[in-house]
Amino acid sequence: PVLTGGPSTRQVKLDKECELRVEVSPEAPLRLRILSGTAEIFGTEIPPEIWLTFPPSLKFAVFTWYGATIELDGTTETDYTADETPMISYVNVHAVLEGRRNRAKASPDDSVSSQGPRVIVVGPTDSGKSTLSRMLLSWAAKQGWKPTYVDLDVGQGSITIPGCIAATPIEMPIDSVEGIPLEMPLVYYYGQVSPSLNADLYKVLVKELAQTLERQFAGNAESRAAGMVINTMGWIEGVGYELLLHAIETFNVTVVLVLGQEKLCSMLKDVLKSKPGVDVVKLQKSGGVVSRSGKVRNIARKSRIREYFYGPSNDLSPHSNVVNFNDLSLYRIGGGPQAPRSALPIGAEPAADPTRLVPVNINTDLLHLVLAVSFAKEPDQIISSNVAGFIYITDIDMQRKKITYLAPSAGELPSKFLIVGTLAYIEN
């Protein structure tokens, strides 16, 4: 308990293989530093003595392999020490992956054996998938590898904003406060936060992403040997399960890590047993994983979008630009109004082509939407093209036919082709 008027700093001594689980207060940031020993946050070592500042509501754990004393400054929603964690089993997986990376590196000229491990992390929502992915990537980066992180979770988005699937090389252990650097991710815009709305489009984009990575790996022995870690969404039933199998197949996954679900694990073992070279490994879920309600997820999505434009610590200022309607060309993928049955030949069923490109007229419905800027040169390339970034529509002037938008940087957009989804953002 903190005495009124008293110091808000306190020390916590952690024994070896223990972790301090923290939920930062929703009102104020928390400062933390290491006084002695060594400790890490989700696979990234905490630098000695420097104060780190964690934003409000962040949930994280400080784990130590050999013991450490840490100091906290500020209030937390909760914090407690746990001596039971699955960290040993996680680091054992890392050791196996390291062995495979080294073997891959030793035979750079053989197109098959030069491929390092391709790991996919699956499990229900809030089983710690993103956290485990992060640890495996940071541990690998610490050893000097540059593994590729692939995020297939359109619901949250740990590489870029939600509604996307994306990949990026991880060259350094992931920063405990800032997260993944947004330098040059390879991003495909799906446009919704649930893959169920257009599962076919989702599959098409997963395939595009996989093919692009395959081409990059073909010319880069270093990243091929480092392999990839693929994070997935928590939807593991029905179509969600099918999408997992589709991802395993499309990325030629060699290691499937199943977090906290017996049933999913045995189902995957069963269907994958005919595939030599694919290991399915069950891992325990950490007791520290915090469940998030739909509302909390929604807030997290909004703050990811905010971060894209304003920076993780509100340190960037997006540019406001005005363009004529004519300078932009907007499309929606799939959906759109279908042809009425009466307009079709007798007996024909109205077919909704999930990857049909539908031109979108500019009107005030677009206000507050987040649009993706495609790298496409022609409309028919939009689906197969990755996106350069995002803009946020702040004003639509129907009279003067002008759109005002925010973009992270000034200057002309790299293309006039914009993809419209359902992602919106209201400034407050």
Ligand code: ADP
């Ligand atoms: P998933 O990707 O399966 O939905 P996450 O990895 O995002 O789950 O974890 C859910 C939340 O729990 C995140 O906010 C994460 O920071 C937190 N978390 C995970 N592991 C721990 C832990 N050991 N201690 C405290 N918080 C944790």
